[in-house]
Amino acid sequence: MPINERICDVTRIRNWQDSIPLHYLYTTGIAGERFFKGIMQGKILASRCKRCKESFIPPRIYCVNCYSKIEEFVEVGGRGRVVAVAERRKGRKRIRYAFVRFEGIKGGIIHSIDDDVKVGDYVKPVFLPREKRKGDLSDITFFVKT
Amino acid sequence: MVLKRVGIVGIGYEGFRPSLPDISTREMMFMAASRAYEMASVDPRKDVDTFICCTEDFWEGWSITDEMVPDQIGAAQRPLCTVTSDSINGIANAFMHIQSGLSDVVVVEAHSKVADVVTKEDVENLGLEPLYLRTAGVDVDMLAALEMDYFMRAASVSRANLDELIVLEKRNGLKNQRASYGMVLSREDIDSSESLVEPLKKYDRAEYAEGSVVAVIASEDWIKKRKLDAIYIEGVGWSSTLPWYDGGMVEKAEYVERAFKMARKVAGKSYTAKSFDRVEVDDTYSYKAFQHLFALGLSKEDVVEGVKSGQFNKGGGSMGAGNMIEANGLYRVLEAYTSLENEGGQALVVSWRGQPTATGGVLILSG
Ligand SMILES: [Zn+2]
Numbered sequence: 001m002p003i004n005e006r007i008c009d010v011t012r013i014r015n016w017q018d019s020i021p022l023h024y025l026y027t028t029g030i031a032g033e034r035f036f037k038g039i040m041q042g043k044i045l046a047s048r049c050k051r052c053k054e055s056f057i058p059p060r061i062y063c064v065n066c067y068s069k070i071e072e073f074v075e076v077g078g079r080g081r082v083v084a085v086a087e088r089r090k091g092r093k094r095i096r097y098a099f100v101r102f103e104g105i106k107g108g109i110i111h112s113i114d115d116d117v118k119v120g121d122y123v124k125p126v127f128l129p130r131e132k133r134k135g136d137l138s139d140i141t142f143f144v145k146t
Numbered sequence: 147m148v149l150k151r152v153g154i155v156g157i158g159y160e161g162f163r164p165s166l167p168d169i170s171t172r173e174m175m176f177m178a179a180s181r182a183y184e185m186a187s188v189d190p191r192k193d194v195d196t197f198i199c200c201t202e203d204f205w206e207g208w209s210i211t212d213e214m215v216p217d218q219i220g221a222a223q224r225p226l227c228t229v230t231s232d233s234i235n236g237i238a239n240a241f242m243h244i245q246s247g248l249s250d251v252v253v254v255e256a257h258s259k260v261a262d263v264v265t266k267e268d269v270e271n272l273g274l275e276p277l278y279l280r281t282a283g284v285d286v287d288m289l290a291a292l293e294m295d296y297f298m299r300a301a302s303v304s305r306a307n308l309d310e311l312i313v314l315e316k317r318n319g320l321k322n323q324r325a326s327y328g329m330v331l332s333r334e335d336i337d338s339s340e341s342l343v344e345p346l347k348k349y350d351r352a353e354y355a356e357g358s359v360v361a362v363i364a365s366e367d368w369i370k371k372r373k374l375d376a377i378y379i380e381g382v383g384w385s386s387t388l389p390w391y392d393g394g395m396v397e398k399a400e401y402v403e404r405a406f407k408m409a410r411k412v413a414g415k416s417y418t419a420k421s422f423d424r425v426e427v428d429d430t431y432s433y434k435a436f437q438h439l440f441a442l443g444l445s446k447e448d449v450v451e452g453v454k455s456g457q458f459n460k461g462g463g464s465m466g467a468g469n470m471i472e473a474n475g476l477y478r479v480l481e482a483y484t485s486l487e488n489e490g491g492q493a494l495v496v497s498w499r500g501q502p503t504a505t506g507g508v509l510i511l512s513g
Pocket of ligand 1 (some may be wrong): 051053065
């Protein structure tokens with residue numbers, strides 16, 4: 001045994017509490033700028049690789065498959081499909097989230113959903129009024145059934 | 147060129163308890179390392195060429211924490227590096243140090259002093275992508291619950307299948323002196339347990355535990371010269387793939403599939419998951435265990451049967467011993483090592499870096 005005596009009396013155990021207040025700015029980048037400007041206009045954009053013809057959400061300026069540079073952004077159709085649902089209950093409040101996928105797009109959006117949305121449902125985003133949008137995902141209030 | 151064989155000659159640990167309040171992180175590492183050195187009959191100040199520590203600053207509550215690693219494992223003024231990932235990646239690096247001829251003896255350490263992290267959920271959530279997940283209000287439990295729901299539908303895995311795994315592993319944990327969370331649990335207990343985020347229940351997620359594991363890894367020449375016994379590393383692989391929410395697979399863990407393929411290539415043998423006497427697989431979440439087992443090429447029937455007959459995680463896995471963050475890989479190696487030392491045979495170790503990653507490692511060991 002490398003330490004011959006261990007403390008058995010918990011009142012003798014000393015510790016010190018500290019916290020680390022950290023604050024960051026996360027740069028949205030070129031693809032994020034396009035995506036979040038789209039959100040402000042009530043559109044969901046995907047990046048599309050010309051070479052392998054695949055589209056991605058979240059969008060990127062490079063292709064994860066072939067590593068080509070991506071310059072094309074396409075608007076996804078008006079509706080997505082719910083493939084997974086999770087629900088947290090806090091008292092009587094239900095906080096529901098879904099993974100929403102879009103036709104022909106790799107990836108998707110995880111966001112809150114209306115109370116009656118189920119897996120398999122087609123959904124569309126409900127945006128905040130234009131003047132209240134900030135250009136991030138909180139501009140979408142939730143997804144509702146189409 | 148024939149590459150050197152690499153073996154584990156000693157493995158020591160301290161802890162495996164929900165909390166170790168009387169010793170500091172560094173003291174815990176010192177105790178685990180001292181035991182491993184005793185077992186391997188090595189003097190770290192003379193016999194070890196390189197040291198590797200698997201650690202993440204946010205779990206330590208201390209940036210550049212690796213700067214504070216050397217002393218307690220006997221590595222002062224010696225070559226040491228940190229691998230910021232699961233400890234299977236640390237072992238993979240040790241393997242390469244030896245095969246490349248850089249070292250004859252390498253020490254790999256990983257630990258969890260997670261009870262000291264007062265706001266664990268803050269560290270967990272800081273791992274989430276900020277622009278597309280955090281701004282949508284997603285946290286780690288929500289993300290896991292969504293993955294679980296998506297996976298269970300895609301792979302036709304039922305609540306009953308998951309319950310069976312949890313009940314069995316908790317019971318296996320009871321037979322393992324190391325496992326703090328071993329217990330007799332019924333399906334009803336799981337059913338009536340707290341729902342974190344539906345469908346994720348309290349028992350679907352392994353509780354955290356504290357501990358340190360240290361492995362002494364050496365070349366076969368050195369092992370033979372010292373006339374030591376060893377458990378040999380036949381293959382090692384690791385991979386990072388696209389997470390499911392970015393378009394990656396959900397029905398099986400692609401990173402495990404790729405890591406297993408790499409490990410088989412390194413071993414030069416066409417193993418299947420059924421070739422092994424012992425399979426230690428990441429089960430930090432109940433559904434992830436299934437996802438990882440499917441990635442090894444096992445069918446649903448194979449997995450369900452294997453769970454029933456207790457083929458996987460005979461020591462209780464993380465459900466029994468707790469989630470030891472970066473030390474999860476080394477914990478599974480310790481379980482496999484103990485079994486191979488006593489019973490011989492071959493073991494497969496599968497590890498995952500944890501939420502929200504799609505990163506994992508695979509190790510093939512022979513006794
Ligand atoms: Zn491409």
